[in-house]
Amino acid sequence: MDDSLNNDLPLDEDLTLPGITEGEILVIRSTRRKKSSSAYRQGGRIVISIPARMSKAEESQVVPELIAIIRAREAAKTPQESELAIRIDQLLSELAPEITERPLSVTWRPMRERWGSCTTVDRTIRISDRLALAPSYALDYVLFHEAIHLRHHDHGAEFTEILARFEDSELASAYLDGYEAAERALADPVELKKLRK
Ligand SMILES: [Zn+2]
Known part of the structure; x- marks a missing residue:
């Protein structure tokens, strides 16, 4: 076997990092990056771009830090669970x-x-x-849908009649369909490394 062929293979397949317990994290090693790293949300994933030459040790520090920043920003913009209950009411x-039942x-x-x-x-x-x-109309639509289930278990005629009272249902459905279509379209690019939970 010609050992020189191995030079093109990834050197390190151990991609487990501390502090990552949920969701999907994709780390891109970018040859265009020299020193800076960045992170952004893409659908259900957090994508992190780091310099191609960054050491594994540095990566295991930088990546959890960036994830924490993204999650903190999102948490600040996310309605509290108590607010969801109030909205359902x-x-x-x-x-x-x-429907007098409440969750x-x-x-x-x-x-x-x-x-x-x-x-x-x-x-x-x-x-x-x-x-x-x-957007609030999409969240409201899902909250209302689930809240109707407190009384009506299936998606029968009574359920449909009540759900139809939600004004922005077409807009909300379009948002949800579009989100799902975008998720399906996000096939894993081969150059990305996927980190396990
Ligand atoms: Zn349902």
Whole structure:
């Protein structure tokens, strides 16, 4: 075997970093970057661009720091769970006063496959954290949808009639569809390294 062929292979496949416990993190080693690093949100991912020549030791310091900054900024713009519960109460009072049930808890969850879920037995509502920075009409639409499930378990005629009272439902559906289409379009580029949880 010709050892010189190995020179083109990645040197280090151990990509586990401390402080990363959720979500997907993509680290790009950019040959255009000399010293600076940057991070930004792309759909459900945080993408981090670091200089190609950065050492593994430095990477394991810089990457968690950038992730923490991004998450702190997002947290500042994200409605509190208590605000979600208040919003559900407002939406039901205004649009569906016949539904008197209220959730016992409303929580953000890292859900990638669904926008929200409602468990009627314990009256808990979970909202995908992909909506954390969504426009209010899209978040309201999902909150209202799940809140109707407190009374109507399926998507039958009664459910549909109540949901239709939400004015911006077409706009909200378009936002959610567009978000999902963008996520599907974000195929993993081959030059990116994906970090495991
Ligand atoms: Zn539903």
